[in-house]
Amino acid sequence: MSEKSEKLDLLARKIYDSLENGEVPALDLPTRTRENIVLDTLSLVWKYGSTKTTRSATSLDGAEYILKTLYLIDFIKEMYSVSKTSTLREMYYISEGWGHAKFHAQEESNMLAEDLEVITTMLREELSLRPEENGASIIGDITIEEKNRKGDFKKINCRDDVGDGGYNIPYSVETDKIRLIGTNAKFILAIETGGMFDRLVENGFDESFNCILLHLKGQPARSSRRLLKRLNEEFKLPIYVFTDGDPWSFRIYASVAYGAIKTAHISNYLAVPSAEFIGITASDILNYELPSDKLTDKDIQALNAELKDPRFQTEFWKQEIDTMLMSGKKAEQQSLAKYGLDFVTDTYLPDKLGAVGGGR
Amino acid sequence: MNKDLISKNKEISISEFFNKNRHILGFESPQKSLFMIVKEAVDNSLDACEEYSILPQVDVKMEKASQDEFKITIADNGPGIDRKEVANVFGKLLYGSRFHQLRQSRGQQGIGITAAVFYGQITTGKHALVVTKREQDDVTYQFEIGIDVKTNSGVISREDVLVTDLKHGTSVTIWAKGKYQEGRQSILEYLRETAAVNPDMELRFTNTEGKTIRFPRTIEELPKRSIPIKPHPHGTEVGDLQFIISEFREDPISKVLQNGFSRVSNKVAEEILSISGVDPEEKAGDLPLKDVKSIVESFTKTKIMPPQTDCLSPLGIEYMRRGLRNVYEELKPSFYSKPVVRNPIVYKGNPMIVEVGLVYGGELSPDENVRLVRYANKVPLLYQQGGCAITKAVSEMDWRGFGLDQRSGAGLPFGPMILLVHICGTKIPYTSESKEAIAQVPEIIEEIKQALRLSARSLRTFMRKRERRSKANEKYRLVAQIIPEISTKSGKILGRDPPDTSKTISKVVNVVLIREKIEKKSEREYLVSADVTNYTSEKRSFTIHISPPNGTSDLDKISIDSLEQAGSKSFTFTITSDSPYKETDFYVEGIDPVYVIGAEALPPDYQMKEISYEVEDQ
Numbered sequence: 001m002s003e004k005s006e007k008l009d010l011l012a013r014k015i016y017d018s019l020e021n022g023e024v025p026a027l028d029l030p031t032r033t034r035e036n037i038v039l040d041t042l043s044l045v046w047k048y049g050s051t052k053t054t055r056s057a058t059s060l061d062g063a064e065y066i067l068k069t070l071y072l073i074d075f076i077k078e079m080y081s082v083s084k085t086s087t088l089r090e091m092y093y094i095s096e097g098w099g100h101a102k103f104h105a106q107e108e109s110n111m112l113a114e115d116l117e118v119i120t121t122m123l124r125e126e127l128s129l130r131p132e133e134n135g136a137s138i139i140g141d142i143t144i145e146e147k148n149r150k151g152d153f154k155k156i157n158c159r160d161d162v163g164d165g166g167y168n169i170p171y172s173v174e175t176d177k178i179r180l181i182g183t184n185a186k187f188i189l190a191i192e193t194g195g196m197f198d199r200l201v202e203n204g205f206d207e208s209f210n211c212i213l214l215h216l217k218g219q220p221a222r223s224s225r226r227l228l229k230r231l232n233e234e235f236k237l238p239i240y241v242f243t244d245g246d247p248w249s250f251r252i253y254a255s256v257a258y259g260a261i262k263t264a265h266i267s268n269y270l271a272v273p274s275a276e277f278i279g280i281t282a283s284d285i286l287n288y289e290l291p292s293d294k295l296t297d298k299d300i301q302a303l304n305a306e307l308k309d310p311r312f313q314t315e316f317w318k319q320e321i322d323t324m325l326m327s328g329k330k331a332e333q334q335s336l337a338k339y340g341l342d343f344v345t346d347t348y349l350p351d352k353l354g355a356v357g358g359g360r
Numbered sequence: 361m362n363k364d365l366i367s368k369n370k371e372i373s374i375s376e377f378f379n380k381n382r383h384i385l386g387f388e389s390p391q392k393s394l395f396m397i398v399k400e401a402v403d404n405s406l407d408a409c410e411e412y413s414i415l416p417q418v419d420v421k422m423e424k425a426s427q428d429e430f431k432i433t434i435a436d437n438g439p440g441i442d443r444k445e446v447a448n449v450f451g452k453l454l455y456g457s458r459f460h461q462l463r464q465s466r467g468q469q470g471i472g473i474t475a476a477v478f479y480g481q482i483t484t485g486k487h488a489l490v491v492t493k494r495e496q497d498d499v500t501y502q503f504e505i506g507i508d509v510k511t512n513s514g515v516i517s518r519e520d521v522l523v524t525d526l527k528h529g530t531s532v533t534i535w536a537k538g539k540y541q542e543g544r545q546s547i548l549e550y551l552r553e554t555a556a557v558n559p560d561m562e563l564r565f566t567n568t569e570g571k572t573i574r575f576p577r578t579i580e581e582l583p584k585r586s587i588p589i590k591p592h593p594h595g596t597e598v599g600d601l602q603f604i605i606s607e608f609r610e611d612p613i614s615k616v617l618q619n620g621f622s623r624v625s626n627k628v629a630e631e632i633l634s635i636s637g638v639d640p641e642e643k644a645g646d647l648p649l650k651d652v653k654s655i656v657e658s659f660t661k662t663k664i665m666p667p668q669t670d671c672l673s674p675l676g677i678e679y680m681r682r683g684l685r686n687v688y689e690e691l692k693p694s695f696y697s698k699p700v701v702r703n704p705i706v707y708k709g710n711p712m713i714v715e716v717g718l719v720y721g722g723e724l725s726p727d728e729n730v731r732l733v734r735y736a737n738k739v740p741l742l743y744q745q746g747g748c749a750i751t752k753a754v755s756e757m758d759w760r761g762f763g764l765d766q767r768s769g770a771g772l773p774f775g776p777m778i779l780l781v782h783i784c785g786t787k788i789p790y791t792s793e794s795k796e797a798i799a800q801v802p803e804i805i806e807e808i809k810q811a812l813r814l815s816a817r818s819l820r821t822f823m824r825k826r827e828r829r830s831k832a833n834e835k836y837r838l839v840a841q842i843i844p845e846i847s848t849k850s851g852k853i854l855g856r857d858p859p860d861t862s863k864t865i866s867k868v869v870n871v872v873l874i875r876e877k878i879e880k881k882s883e884r885e886y887l888v889s890a891d892v893t894n895y896t897s898e899k900r901s902f903t904i905h906i907s908p909p910n911g912t913s914d915l916d917k918i919s920i921d922s923l924e925q926a927g928s929k930s931f932t933f934t935i936t937s938d939s940p941y942k943e944t945d946f947y948v949e950g951i952d953p954v955y956v957i958g959a960e961a962l963p964p965d966y967q968m969k970e971i972s973y974e975v976e977d978q
Binding site for chain 1 (some may be wrong): 617680834835837838841842843845846847849850851852853854856859860864865867
């Protein structure tokens with residue numbers, strides 16, 4: 001039996017044994033909320049703290065949770081035996097046939113999949129589950145090898161072998177799927193929006209600044225973050241995150257640099273604490289007099305929540321959030337076009353990169 | 361003499377006054393005028409049937425005669441009308457009123473139906489058609505009737521004698537201008553609400569589209585008749601006394617007081633007159649106004665027995681129960697509270713009874729204001745809800761403790777509920793002549809609140825019971841389904857036999873679980889199967905008492921002997937019930953009730969309760 005199967009059996013065994021011993025089955029896992037993430041001083045990423053949540057069969061909810069976990073384990077083991085994987089959405093639909101263990105919403109099944117990662121310390125990929133969407137794209141002088149469906153590794157240069165859309169990051173970027181071969185790039189620029197990514201590609205920013213451009217596509221998929229992490233670790237490439245200037249973009253940066261609350265159990269794999277923020281700041285909006293929008297009530301709520309978020313407790317962030325709340329303004333990265341299509345590549349980015357010591 | 365007095369002095373002015381001020385009697389808008397015609401006629405039909413002990417059958421038909429003209433026919437199986445009286449009944453304002461006698465009745469004091477005929481006449485120029493037959497008459501009479509405004513009298517423009525197979529009854533057809541609408545304040549709603557408190561009535565309504573809606577009779581028993589009584593001195597005003605004196609001008613005042621009022625004996629009359637300093641032998645007709653006033657003032661200073669209260673005809677528990685089921689069962693309510701009938705109170709010398717019925721849940725909307733259905737003397741009050749004492753009483757109560765939403769604990773609460781409030785009395789204080797709202801008298805509001813509180817309390821009991829039941833179902837799902845499945849599934853994953861769950865289950869619930877399943881067998885029969893499972897860690901013996909909230913059971917109780925740990929026992933019984941059977945109340949004896957889910961502790965007065973249930977249900 002494979003190691004993965006054994007890990008899952010261990011969990012089933014724990015439940016089986018408590019029944020056999022006449023005890024009430026229960027599962028413990030770290031509480032997955034903002035209040036329970038702490039900075040790991042060694043790795044400088046945010047992980048779950050010591051607060052635990054217990055799901056026990058004393059209540060109907062708890063018992064159903066345990067039953068659903070067992071169904072999920074059984075399902076994953078079945079996939080192992082036929083070498084298949086399933087999307088989270090497919091898993092949600094498959095649960096239709098699980099009787100009392102059926103999921104009532106996609107959100108519930110996604111949460112359980114993540115919980116199972118937390119409990120078993122296995123990655124989603126190891127559980128044969130994959131997200132609905134792939135990672136985004138990268139473009140730049142980097143050579144990789146990707147295992148194709150036939151099982152052969154195919155060499156790809158992400159500048160010379162791809163079109164203007166770039167290389168599409170697959171849902172899994174672990175070493176059994178992707179090998180990083182070599183690069184001449186000096187740094188990575190991770191970009192929030194597709195429009196800005198295309199602007200930088202068209203302006204040839206990757207070549208003129210000798211860097212890799214990575215499209216985050218909003219809140220980045222796990223595989224995008226994992227690839228950033230590997231590029232950072234294996235090639236020692238610094239990472240700069242270029243986003244819009246609004247509370248949601250701040251969170252995009254935080255999940256790249258510090259780890260996301262929902263995936264704090266794998267921050268070690270995903271977060272790059274050295275990533276620098278060069279997105280639009282509240283100060284930029286004022287200094288560059290960028291075209292802006294008024295903050296909505298939701299924006300203001302989000303900013304206030306960030307003031308309580310342990311990840312944002314630095315001088316820089318506190319000041320930027322306060323300034324944004326005070327000015328009441330937000331702006332998109334594409335608003336830089338106010339000064340012409342080349343302003344971002346000729347002036348803004350060189351200035352910003354210079355300020356943080358990048359782009360040399 | 362009485363009639364003469366009115367006709368001589370007031371007739372002309374009354375008819376003309378009405379012509380100019382028809383809003384006072386409720387004929388203020390085209391839509392409401394049609395409604396008033398139906399209401400006046402139906403109220404009269406029901407009053408007549410009640411007085412003659414006839415189970416009423418009423419047919420209401422609305423037809424469109426032209427764009428804004430309608431032909432409205434109301435036919436009943438009432439006692440019929442003496443042909444000599446027809447002109448007066450339908451054509452004379454104030455006819456038939458008996459001011460010296462008080463009685464709980466629906467209709468207005470001789471104004472209503474005449475006003476309806478009159479309204480038809482002035483809007484269309486057409487006379488009303490009346491067909492009537494008394495049991496003792498051989499033939500049926502048909503009249504065309506109008507009203508002469510100047511002389512305040514009915515004018516018969518045509519009379520026919522017909523031979524029909526009608527046994528007895530009256531039908532009136534009025535042509536009138538107006539506007540027909542369906543909705544909240546409509547004829548249909550009025551009839552629906554009327555049906556809710558008159559389950560002895562068979563009612564059919566045909567609307568302008570020709571669609572007929574039927575409210576069937578669900579009770580064959582006649583309501584208790586109201587008995588006319590003389591007015592009580594308390595609450596009498598100077599004008600009332602003058603009116604009574606005008607009928608007995610030649611009698612000594614002491615006699616007049618004794619004959620014209622209730623609860624006035626010779627001794628009481630003497631006391632009244634001695635306080636007011638009036639000679640008891642004085643001829644009533646000769647008394648100066650100052651003496652009349654003085655007598656009225658001394659009424660309140662004299663101790664007089666409260667009026668008799670058995671003259672009233674409340675709906676009663678069974679009538680409300682049947683009526684509400686009849687009209688609202690289509691909404692599949694989850695709860696009908698036991699109707700509340702309060703003891704009579706006396707307000708200003710007039711007896712009054714407040715009754716409340718409550719319907720909850722089902723398809724009623726949980727997000728809207730509760731539906732308040734107001735009645736006075738068995739007549740639905742559809743208009744002027746805001747100004748009514750009933751609305752005020754409901755709004756002043758804090759309903760939040762009873763599981764309903766209510767902003768800051770005042771105003772009409774929100775929730776899936778219908779509240780029926782009925783006030784009956786010999787003289788109800790209305791806010792206006794059209795009798796659409798009850799005056800906001802503090803004593804009456806307080807009495808309504810008392811009745812509402814009792815109903816609300818039974819609602820709370822129901823909700824608590826429902827919560828306990830849902831908890832029992834949850835526990836059942838947990839121990840009977842989920843935990844066994846956890847065992848099976850974990851066994852399957854590991855390729856082993858599923859582990860035994862009984863010890864775990866005892867730890868999780870440690871109770872005896874009683875659950876029932878109800879299956880409808882026939883129109884009146886329901887098969888109930890109940891399961892008892894012992895999830896505690898010991899052997900258990902106890903008795904379960906079966907108490908159906910409605911209907912009767914063929915099993916009173918069952919003994920459970922030495923039920924092993926994790927052991928189960930099933931039993932079945934049959935319920936016979938006229939109304940839908942939803943759940944059984946189980947009571948346990950011989951076991952600490954904290955170890956039982958699905959049953960309550962046996963109440964100490966259980967046997968007595970059973971007897972009272974039986975009495976009530978019959």
